[in-house]
Amino acid sequence: MNFRKMLLASAALSCAAMPIQAIADTSAKKIALSNNYAGNSWRQAMLTSWEKVAGEAVKAGIVAAADPFTTAENQATEQAAQIQNMILQGYDAIVLNAASPTALNGAVKEACDAGITVVSFDGIVTEPCAWRIAVDFKEMGRSQVEYLSKKLPSGGNLLEIRGLAGVFVDDEISAGIHAGVAQFPQFKIVGSVHGDWAQDVAQKAVAGILPSLPDVAAVVTQGGDGYGAAEAFAAAKRPIPTIIMGNRQDELKWWKEQKDANGYETMSVSIAPGVSTLAFWVAQQILDGKEVKKDLVVPFLSISQDTLETNLANTQEGGVANVEYSQADAEKVIAEAK
Amino acid sequence: MKRALPSDSIRLLIPALSLTILLIAVFYLQPRAMSYVGLNLLFNLAVPIALATIAQMLIMTVNDLDLSMGTFVSFVACVAATFLQATPVIGVLILVAAIATYAALGVLIHVRTLPSIVVTLGMSFVWGGLAVLILPAPGGHAPEWARAVMISRPPLVPMAIIACVVIAMVAHFVIMRSSIGVILRGVGGNARSVERAGWSILGARAATYALAAFFAILAGISLVGLTTSADANIALRYTLLSIAGVILGGGEFTGGRVSPIGAVIGALTLTLAGSFLSFLRISPDWQIGAQGAILIVVLGLRLLLNRLENREKRS
Numbered sequence: 001m002n003f004r005k006m007l008l009a010s011a012a013l014s015c016a017a018m019p020i021q022a023i024a025d026t027s028a029k030k031i032a033l034s035n036n037y038a039g040n041s042w043r044q045a046m047l048t049s050w051e052k053v054a055g056e057a058v059k060a061g062i063v064a065a066a067d068p069f070t071t072a073e074n075q076a077t078e079q080a081a082q083i084q085n086m087i088l089q090g091y092d093a094i095v096l097n098a099a100s101p102t103a104l105n106g107a108v109k110e111a112c113d114a115g116i117t118v119v120s121f122d123g124i125v126t127e128p129c130a131w132r133i134a135v136d137f138k139e140m141g142r143s144q145v146e147y148l149s150k151k152l153p154s155g156g157n158l159l160e161i162r163g164l165a166g167v168f169v170d171d172e173i174s175a176g177i178h179a180g181v182a183q184f185p186q187f188k189i190v191g192s193v194h195g196d197w198a199q200d201v202a203q204k205a206v207a208g209i210l211p212s213l214p215d216v217a218a219v220v221t222q223g224g225d226g227y228g229a230a231e232a233f234a235a236a237k238r239p240i241p242t243i244i245m246g247n248r249q250d251e252l253k254w255w256k257e258q259k260d261a262n263g264y265e266t267m268s269v270s271i272a273p274g275v276s277t278l279a280f281w282v283a284q285q286i287l288d289g290k291e292v293k294k295d296l297v298v299p300f301l302s303i304s305q306d307t308l309e310t311n312l313a314n315t316q317e318g319g320v321a322n323v324e325y326s327q328a329d330a331e332k333v334i335a336e337a338k
Numbered sequence: 339m340k341r342a343l344p345s346d347s348i349r350l351l352i353p354a355l356s357l358t359i360l361l362i363a364v365f366y367l368q369p370r371a372m373s374y375v376g377l378n379l380l381f382n383l384a385v386p387i388a389l390a391t392i393a394q395m396l397i398m399t400v401n402d403l404d405l406s407m408g409t410f411v412s413f414v415a416c417v418a419a420t421f422l423q424a425t426p427v428i429g430v431l432i433l434v435a436a437i438a439t440y441a442a443l444g445v446l447i448h449v450r451t452l453p454s455i456v457v458t459l460g461m462s463f464v465w466g467g468l469a470v471l472i473l474p475a476p477g478g479h480a481p482e483w484a485r486a487v488m489i490s491r492p493p494l495v496p497m498a499i500i501a502c503v504v505i506a507m508v509a510h511f512v513i514m515r516s517s518i519g520v521i522l523r524g525v526g527g528n529a530r531s532v533e534r535a536g537w538s539i540l541g542a543r544a545a546t547y548a549l550a551a552f553f554a555i556l557a558g559i560s561l562v563g564l565t566t567s568a569d570a571n572i573a574l575r576y577t578l579l580s581i582a583g584v585i586l587g588g589g590e591f592t593g594g595r596v597s598p599i600g601a602v603i604g605a606l607t608l609t610l611a612g613s614f615l616s617f618l619r620i621s622p623d624w625q626i627g628a629q630g631a632i633l634i635v636v637l638g639l640r641l642l643l644n645r646l647e648n649r650e651k652r653s
Contacts, residue, residue: 104565
């Protein structure tokens with residue numbers, strides 16, 4: 001009798017507890033990914049990560065659908081139309097990597113007004129009703145100089161390789177690097193070139209500026225340009241400085257070769273393309289009824305001398321070092337923002 | 339006169355037919371689109387495209403081609419989101435200066451007999467550069483009135499549909515019914531005879547370019563009204579979209595043969611084709627190809643009809 005009572009009580013208790021846990025079940029919810037560009041290794045890895053993680057979530061019944069869409073051309077007007085189509089298709093949440101921080105605001109507002117949760121990441125939108133998972137690009141630039149200040153306490157000349165001119169990310173990382181130089185005045189930027197985040201462009205640009213430069217102690221970069229810089233230094237038969245890498249497979253491979261040959265030391269930092277999966281889980285959490293701050297910050301992925309081997313082993317030929325995020329990671333990021 | 343009418347209607351028949359078929363297909367795939375809100379979402383981004391298409395059609399009326407349409411609309415969008423919103427007087431002055439520039443381009447192309455493609459391609463860099471100067475980073479705010487017009491919800495018929503009908507009607511009246519329109523089309527069809535009749539071709543060309551700039555400015559403002567803020571690259575696609583829209587709507591590259599109503603329908607068809615492919619869940623790798631295929635099918639149909647028409651005339 002007593003046992004039965006206990007069983008009943010516990011059953012009642014679990015019944016009472018259940019609705020709280022599943023206050024807003026997301027198993028019937030549909031999430032779409034609106035992506036503006038798929039033409040480089042980073043974006044390809046981003047889409048693959050999405051399909052893997054979101055696909056598993058669909059199989060596990062956490063959400064009903066998680067469909068990725070990419071616009072045929074990297075144009076804001078086309079992506080705005082794509083978002084409006086998603087509203088018509090009845091998605092509950094749209095995860096967005098935007099072609100423009102502002103030009104999609106009208107379409108994003110339409111989606112919000114239709115009761116759709118919009119989570120932007122990487123390429124974020126400024127419309128206040130959307131969530132933003134931003135990368136602290138400034139800190140990414142500053143941390144490079146901080147690392148160098150530990151490795152080269154006496155300082156020295158820096159060569160800066162920038163990204164694509166006129167793009168927001170390029171301005172931010174460069175501002176961070178300059179802030180870092182202001183913080184550690186033993187360093188001086190003696191030259192600056194645009195490498196467009198591509199190895200071949202970076203190699204040409206560095207080769208062009210090298211003859212005019214004094215001794216370079218280190219190269220600060222934005223990712224996708226470190227290997228090209230190394231090649232340019234080697235071709236000019238100049239001593240290889242400390243080149244900060246950007247998590248690309250060719251960069252990590254070159255670093256590993258140098259490390260094995262002569263104990264070369266550096267660091268590597270970039271954004272993991274798997275940030276799309278973080279955005280997915282954040283959208284799922286919002287649909288689940290969790291209170292989430294509108295502005296979240298995604299940690300960047302840095303690789304040190306010790307973690308080089310594992311990261312290189314996990315990175316595909318021609319790819320980018322990646323992490324895929326789990327529901328727990330998203331919960332952690334959300335909790336940290338509070 | 340009796341002959342002209344059916345020929346004109348045939349010209350409109352194919353675009354109207356393809357739009358209807360696409361619309362039925364979209365409704366079948368996505369019944370949710372068959373509503374007030376749905377139609378507005380499907381077509382509101384077609385409004386600036388329709389205006390840009392009319393602008394391109396005007397230039398094509400005098401046998402020219404404007405390759406700077408996309409950058410010019412982007413430039414206007416940047417002006418609208420900054421000057422026109424903050425200091426309307428300066429904003430209007432800039433836009434008036436832009437219209438004057440277009441008229442001057444028309445004069446230049448005519449006097450020096452330059453190929454319009456080269457001049458406008460060059461101008462596209464000028465407009466693009468000015469847009470970046472005005473708005474180095476994406477931003478700005480749409481003027482309140484532009485936003486209010488673009489998100490207005492008139493009773494019964496969505497704003498996008500009303501706007502497209504009004505654009506088509508106004509353009510039709512100016513190009514097909516007014517005496518200025520006759521001269522403009524005459525310049526494209528047979529410039530020499532227009533000149534012999536005592537009209538200034540120089541003036542006609544300048545007027546065409548100015549009028550085109552006016553419609554392109556409306557396109558830029560309506561685009562900003564939809565997006566709420568601008569970006570120096572916001573409308574780059576409009577160059578090709580506007581040309582495709584004119585051709586799809588029954589216009590031709592030469593001879594002053596254009597159709598304003600057809601051009602608006604062409605712009606709507608292009609917009610709808612994108613949604614259609616998206617609803618079909620076609621992979622992005624194939625989407626450009628599929629869009630091209632739709633264009634080819636429609637143009638193929640038109641060639642077929644043209645041939646039938648010619649055979650009719652001969653018999």
